[in-house]
Amino acid sequence: MGGRSGIGICVKQHGISVFLMPSGMLGTLLSLIDVLPLFSNTAWGQHSNLAFLEKHMGASFEKRSQPWVANIRKEDIQSGDFLALSKIRGRWGGFETLEKWVTGAFAGHTSVCLKDEKGNLWVAESGYENDKGEEVIAIVPWDEWWTMALKDESNPQIALLPLHPDVRARFNESAAWEYVRSMVGKPYGYHNMIFSWIDTIGDNYPPPLDANLVMAVMSMWTRVQPLYAANMWNEALNKRLGTEGLDLQGIIIETERRGMSFDQLLTIPEQDEWIYSDGKSTTCVAFILAMYKEAGIFAPFTESIQVTEFTIRDAYMLKIFEDNPARLPSWCNTESDKLSFCQILGEYRMELPEYNTIEPYAKMNENCPSLPPTYKRPARC
Known part of the structure; x- marks a missing residue:
């Protein structure tokens, strides 16, 4: 059995559908066993996640210089600024690793910043765990969200992606707030996740x-x-x-x-x-991009873009973020870890391949391949 392909069957309406297991039944089972450690909330689990991503995606986890936590000035964060998170151990670390592998994203969760009329900073996200253990859409004060991030046992790496000034100038803050408030309490978008x-x-x-x-x-x-x-x-x-x-x-x-x-x-x-049946359905990233859509960021393609077709990779590749490192806040990165975005938390240097490179266009991301290890993306797919 060892070197042979295995065959699985699925009975359908008009007979039998046969599919090949290229690694054989034993190899496929061993592959599943290799996946199990990804969900361990231990140093072994973290090592397993890093090794999996290095092997299957070509990721490189370079240790950052200290401090691993940015000394953030909240007044420098603006409405619409994007937060990309990468968890690397425990239940969510394992889930995100598999999500990254199939989609090509080098982050596994997202949130977005909003400021109210008094200048208070909030974080909105789809996938916030409420008191009942449900994953819902919520908006929470920045200090509360940041405190939870610092205590998160999944060892998250977090990047702040500020909007480009030209994009920020057309960001309709009141429309963004209206959309977010209309979605608060709705469940995470499991309906359209895959x-x-x-x-x-x-x-x-x-x-x-x-x-x-x-x-x-x-x-x-x-x-x-x-x-x-x-x-x-x-x-x-x-x-x-x-x-x-x-x-x-x-x-x-x-x-x-x-x-x-x-x-x-x-x-x-x-x-x-x-x-x-439970309302509009948005994953973590579709929720943010739907807010962007309502706020006018995708004009003039607003009506011809389906944001529920976007993965996290598709989102951070959008050419809507700050492209001048001189305009990034001074606290963004350490002197030895200069990035084109702000890494505000994490033991390892975050990678976002092809970050900020693709201008929005009609029907984008509706027919895009995503095969590892290169995840090559044709133009205008």
Whole structure:
């Protein structure tokens, strides 16, 4: 068995779907075992995450010079400034590592800064854990958010990405606040989480993943956790078919009835205006970009950009951030760790490949591949 490929099967409406496990059944199981340490909230878990990202993404984790915590002046942070976080141990560290691997992002979570009319600084985010342990959209005072970040056992690395002055000049702060307040309390956007990643038939799945394996996992998960599965993908797949209430089996049957393959169904772009059973659905980064959209940052392409199609990588590659290091606050980085953005926390020097390089355009990120280790992105995909 050792060197042979394994074969998995998924029974569908019209027979059997066969998919190849390139590493064989044993190799695939060993790969899963390799993943388990990523979720350990220990030094071993952190080492496992760093090693995984170095091996599969070519990341390099250079130690930063002290201090690892910036001496932040809140008055230098403005509405719309973007926060990119990279957690490297524990439950969220492991989850983010896998997210980074499939999407090509070198960060795993995002938040955004807002100032109110009194000059108080706040942080808005989708994915804030409330008192009930639910992941929701929330806006919290900066001091509270920063204190939690400093105590976070996942050892986060955090970058502040200030908006470019020209972009900030057209940022409609009142529209941004209106949008954020309308979303507070809504759940994290699990409905569209996987669909910002899957854009193409075959060029978004790092081996041994493919669309058939994704469908098989969906089928198994539906049996074990039917409510969770419905939240994660059933509603979103119904949206793509224009149907309501179909379970996964019904979705597969309907897809085949229309002469469409399941992998084609997965690539249909998410639409920002879709309303799910619990309201509009936005992941951490889609929430920020939807706020940017309302605030006018994407003009004149506002109506032709679906921000729910963006990954974190897509967001930090947008050419909307400060490009003059001389204008960055003096406390941004240590003397020996000069970056084109502000790293405000972290043991390791953050990398954001192709940061601030792509001008917004119509229908962006609706058909982009994301294969490791280069994650090469065609122009205007």
